[in-house]
Amino acid sequence: MYAIHSSLSGWDFMTHGSLYLRYTSQNVNNPEKRGDDDIDFPNWLMLMAGRDFSGGKHRVDFRTMFSLDPLTEGGNGYPLLFATGETWHGKPLVDRQHPHDLFMELATTLMHRLSDDNQIFLYFGLPGEPALGPSAFMHRSSNQTNPDAVISHHYQDATHITFGVGTLGWMNRLFKVDGSIFTGREPDEERLDINHPRFDSYSLRLSVNPTRTFAAQVSSGFLKSPEASEPDDDLMRATASVHHVLPFPAGKSLSSSLVYGGNSLVGSDDGIRNSFTLESEWDWNLGTFYGRGEAVQKTAKDLGIGVSEDAFWTNAITLGSGVRLFRKLQMQTLLGAQGTINFPATELKPYYGDVPLSFEVFLKISPDIMMMAMKPEPKMERETKHRGLEGDGPGNHGTGH
16 A cells, blocks of 8 residues: 555544656657647545544544646646546547546545444545445556556546445445445536535445455446536446455565446447456566556547447557655655557547557656555454455545455
């Protein structure tokens, strides 16, 4: 985990976050085609606090998450080939990843322990994250260095910022079942405010943690009018994911994730638009090596090249590395670079070229690795850690699945 942890008067505190200073250039080998370059500063900060009551029978957690992306990225976000979703100045964003909102999460969780191995919980966020999908891309240990969102974001984990979420769940040492009612509409263009909650959508998720190093989930949900540019379109979304961390001595680790996400338009015969993401990151003392492969179906309408709902496959492979320059005061600074090669469908090549290439260089500032104890612990302490701030909490913004 990249975090700073502390305790005071029975409260546990956790700080996560990252700031990138980056230059990115998309489709460098086809300057006459689609693509752009930019100097930008993607960033986010998460603060969590929680404590047990009544000898561990009850727990309350508070989570806040913020981003200055609206100021450092601008309203139209950053260049990213084949990224789609949300709008700017009333027009759908295409080949750009939208910025995060200033308020990414303002949420609380109330837990009640039924027994040593059973808990129920209530979660409310404005904004928050419903029981749908895997951990968002920036929180996965398999994706700690890559500054880019997945181009499958709006198939897999885009609901990690939802203005209005209520979740009820149960979990034990192995399983978690949670269901949500939430606002289906994506955040609007006013990135500095809090959107009006609607609670017009719903989802259900089953998660499993068979070991401390393995997590998986399957989930499905109905999203009412998610895109402002297509207000009459409702979606059904299905996701599945598997996450694994292989720990080594001295804080080294190999983390991997396989994520599936699919969208289908309610009332349409066009079928499911699918996406797959496979990513891994090797973290060692001096830095990181990482890779990501994606395969996603985008329509001509999605990409702004027509009105057809026919889906075309596009594939992308990214390889990168980061070198730690400084480690001090529980913080770290990495210098990194990565390259991406895209393989668009034949129908898309007139707009993007045969094999679009992209690259970026960046400086990342974030909390350093926080070592998690692997030795046996007393049962109640282990349960408190695992089900509280440091493990599989009700939402996915944190460090659990």
